[in-house]
Amino acid sequence: MKVSAALLFALISDKTLAFVCPSGKVTMSAGGGVTRREALETSAVTIAAAGMGLLASSSPVRADGPYYLPDLPYGYEALEPSIDAATMKFHHDKHHLAYVTNANKAVSGKEAVSILDLQKNAIKEGTRNAGGGHYNHSLFWTTLCSESKSGSPSSALSSAINSSFGSMEEMKTKFNTAAAGVFGSGWAWIGVTKDGKLDITTTPNQDNPLMEGAKCTPMIPILGLDVWEHAYYLKYQNRRPDYISAFWNVVNWPQVSKYYEEYASKGAGVPVKG
Amino acid sequence: MQLARSTLSTAKQSNAWNKFQKLSFSVATLPSLPYGYKDLEPYISGEIMEIHHSKHHNAYITNLNAAMKNLQKAEAESDLSTIIKLQVAIKFNGGGHLNHSIFWKNLAPTSSGGGVLNEGVLKEKIESKFGSLEKLKDELSASSVAIQGSGWGWLAYDKVNKNLSIATTSNQDPLEATTGLVPLLGIDVWEHAYYLQYKNVRPSYTKEIFNVVNWKDVQERLIAAMKS
Numbered sequence: 001m002k003v004s005a006a007l008l009f010a011l012i013s014d015k016t017l018a019f020v021c022p023s024g025k026v027t028m029s030a031g032g033g034v035t036r037r038e039a040l041e042t043s044a045v046t047i048a049a050a051g052m053g054l055l056a057s058s059s060p061v062r063a064d065g066p067y068y069l070p071d072l073p074y075g076y077e078a079l080e081p082s083i084d085a086a087t088m089k090f091h092h093d094k095h096h097l098a099y100v101t102n103a104n105k106a107v108s109g110k111e112a113v114s115i116l117d118l119q120k121n122a123i124k125e126g127t128r129n130a131g132g133g134h135y136n137h138s139l140f141w142t143t144l145c146s147e148s149k150s151g152s153p154s155s156a157l158s159s160a161i162n163s164s165f166g167s168m169e170e171m172k173t174k175f176n177t178a179a180a181g182v183f184g185s186g187w188a189w190i191g192v193t194k195d196g197k198l199d200i201t202t203t204p205n206q207d208n209p210l211m212e213g214a215k216c217t218p219m220i221p222i223l224g225l226d227v228w229e230h231a232y233y234l235k236y237q238n239r240r241p242d243y244i245s246a247f248w249n250v251v252n253w254p255q256v257s258k259y260y261e262e263y264a265s266k267g268a269g270v271p272v273k274g
Numbered sequence: 275m276q277l278a279r280s281t282l283s284t285a286k287q288s289n290a291w292n293k294f295q296k297l298s299f300s301v302a303t304l305p306s307l308p309y310g311y312k313d314l315e316p317y318i319s320g321e322i323m324e325i326h327h328s329k330h331h332n333a334y335i336t337n338l339n340a341a342m343k344n345l346q347k348a349e350a351e352s353d354l355s356t357i358i359k360l361q362v363a364i365k366f367n368g369g370g371h372l373n374h375s376i377f378w379k380n381l382a383p384t385s386s387g388g389g390v391l392n393e394g395v396l397k398e399k400i401e402s403k404f405g406s407l408e409k410l411k412d413e414l415s416a417s418s419v420a421i422q423g424s425g426w427g428w429l430a431y432d433k434v435n436k437n438l439s440i441a442t443t444s445n446q447d448p449l450e451a452t453t454g455l456v457p458l459l460g461i462d463v464w465e466h467a468y469y470l471q472y473k474n475v476r477p478s479y480t481k482e483i484f485n486v487v488n489w490k491d492v493q494e495r496l497i498a499a500m501k502s
Contacts, residue, residue, distance in 0.1 A: 229465035
């Protein structure tokens, strides 16, 4: 489907349009979410793609609301072989996008709050699925990175892990058991509890421990693992434990450490782009 | 006196044996599919059928048997806390076993009549309740698509209202045990049921699956439910 340059510029100025880039990435722009400059840069690529007839046949996605799909901080293949490129593509471009779209629908007509701030009352307000899904995935992408950049926890986070679990190995064992034991769809989390210690909990579907009323240990999550089947099925099929083991290869410890030191250990939820 | 005592102890032993037998759960086994893994293609791929049956269903059975064995032990020890704790695993794995055992029979290759609804009480009831088979398909698909997370969409028989109804259950909750509705046709919308072929496009799966629904089996379940 070819889109004229004039039309694209008109849509850009509206500031509520998403573009499908030829790389397959979807960038949503909505009031304040993406700068005009970013939207224009994206549009230049899109116009070129349109000229070559490379735009996807689906029509551009409108982001009617405050939330947008944040770009992955790396290419789809960056987490190979632990998490495969196809999974990253579907997971980000399709599944996460659907949560963004639905989150925007859910808050339509209401005062816009950050996706972090939406979490607390998500269960009461009926936004636990879309709003939770958007937060969880936005956080998730930033806590992963290529294996070479995985690094290790900062000394502050290391201390906290050792004092809360005994050791890194004990922490991983506890986490792996919890993640493997989630019945159905859900997430496993490491976070800071009210007493300032680290703990591990799980939530069903798209709930997270920031939500009041969530059936889990209340905590401020710094790292989560998606154990919905879509997160691993293409590569691992039923072998969830193998996916959980491989996950540790691609954890972005410098980022997780930052989340711990700058936010969670101070009692604040981790803000995310989107 | 001695005779009475020995008779009494024999009676006690036989009661204990009867009690033990009642407590024993027949070990669950994986039922064979009534068709080959590839026979539901192109609607459900052979790859999905093989993993779904030989890995997922099999795992529910393995875990169910383990939970039931633990239950037996806890009952023998009168360990009420453990008995209660085990209920979650029994509901999940036992539900998984029940649901999938129904599911395999609910499906049939097109060469064996899959997708064809013949004249009969099921067709009458569908048309009377939903207007047409197409409308039933639309409604059941929509309900199944709308399930958040993992679960099942069901065409069920409501014994109270003596009519068909559409229901959904989450995770592996078994329909009859949790709602009283009798399962006639289940659509598994756990991602493992369709992801390798349909990816995130659950609506395509819940539409295409009707090509291989074994309406004969669904009718048999309806007739049995109406009688009970």
